[in-house]
Amino acid sequence: MLFNRTIHSFKDARRIAKQRLPWMVFDYIDGAAGSGYSEQLNRETLQKLWLKQQILKNVQKRNIAVPLFMTRPKLPFGIAPMGMCNLSSPKADRLLASLSAQFEIPIGVSTVASTSLEKMNELSNGNAWFQLYLSGRMEGSYRLVNRAKEAGYDTLILTVDVPEVGRRPRELKHGFKMPFQIGARQLIDFACHPQWSISQILLGKPKMANFGGEHGVFDRTESRAAATWDTLAKIRDNWTGNLVVKGVVGVEDSKRLQSIGVDAIQVSSHGGRQLNSSKPAILALRDIREALGPDMKLFYDSGIRNGEDIIKAYAMGANFVFLGRPFSFAVAANGAVGLQEITNLLAEEVSITLAQLGLNDINDVTYDALVKNSVV
Template identity: 65%
Template structure:
């Protein structure tokens, strides 16, 4: 059968990735917490936001450049931190870092990235943001912060919505483990997906880039439930660069984070991988923007699948928007070409959406572009 590998939409990237990836890897990336209700309600909320078309504004000259912490980005979206990106392809981290350098956008480097934070800083030519998880003992976090500082990072993203890793049935069913282990079940799965397995075989199994050797091993099951506002204050004292608090869904928490001196809040439901019954993240964004006022830097991620979704997030109050899965799927579908196509799909959709709304640049997006009652 003839398969067209070109990506014209998020759904294309997801469909091709699903075909190429082992079931275990696809379920790790695609999976959500619980029943998947959180992802469905966020999708429904994004779909429920309608944008008001406007006509006869001259929109010939348009720009989709964005702004984040005073820097101009070529596209108004960044790459959310994702653990073990190289599961989608052995070159995933390198491709993401290169895209970040080229588009001058942030690429999140997870605590559990498959490439070390030092190497990602180099590869991204200084576009990387380091994402930190804090475990029971703060010692590992202290050492990671020190490493990020030494490498030259200027932005730290503290993720606080994983007091315990959400139960993700699709991962559990496939026997997914971090660090990555290969048993008989995985062996069959990999044998059925040679397009993925052969390059992985050549490169060796994906590693936890920030762990191992003298630094010690990573324990995914270790509880992070002990982190509290004192922990945040401690990180704030240690980190002189920009500090982003990621995974905030409640206006009271956002307010308190602002008072604690964070430089930005990232509204996120962790791509619906944590609390299945959480309200739609896109709705939380609006509530939090209303609470914090127009000036405080607010970022958004979760469930972005198109340029129109990105425009909606800006309309709901985001100053910058991140996506995760679209880029993993693009890479899994067709490596560097797939990533570029996915990036271009989002960029072109944003530009075309601006035209339909009678706008020329991102700064002109306000709540007024929303047609549906809020």
């Protein structure tokens, strides 16, 4: 065994991260909209799906790689865009980008990443996808799209489920703001987590690296409520690469996106961070797949915590799957080692789940992999 494994499950990563991170940072990552119901329901709905076992099928030679646009990542899952990753650990962005390069898996680089989009594409060896939040005044957004183009990105993720930032009580209670505003409450929190605080001081306070100087400022709380289907059409006209629209759970919205000619839809409820009473994203995936047919590319994120969940998302119609918090907690828990551990364990779980299902290839996972009456 190459590493002394300390993370054997998502729960391990979360528990260790919770010990290491200031309460404010842990609650920023772990938190969700409202009472956290949507976040919880995403996970519970996935858990309730039963996988159909098949025995004696000779499953010695198993493949877990799937095609993705013009590439073939070595793993069937990627890293969802997350803002300010370096709050987890000062080198988190770089470590995530290296992981993406190592396995040739996509990493979503957030508009509010803590390393510049140019650097992230370089570090990920061209596997990075740029994630765009529209700004209130659209010029800033178009500038970012052009920067992504110039930096050599071939895929743009447009996140559309944040017309306003969701109300997340666990962030509000700590006075969480980006950039940080440090008052007495935060000082006590940081003093109680000296290991995190010292490393942040030594390696530089996390910043929103795509902004500042000539690139202007980013106001996280700014309303993006003015965005319309015309805005999307303009982005489509401006971007000749792959366009992924992220944050979709509606069938009618998906049909319209398909007719506009987006390259993929990322079915996602933002990990429950936006709408407390959102439809469980995994059920939305099944309904959207059914409505749009087999050819539309559908990606999935929200609530994936292990390899069985990944297989379930493929069974419900995904062409690729992304995870957010599991990567964030793994890097907070144990840096590069933590990331290798969570990645290896997810890959291993996907592979042994295939064996249990009597399958040799993840590309053969269909709706039939689920026990029918377990799906509501």
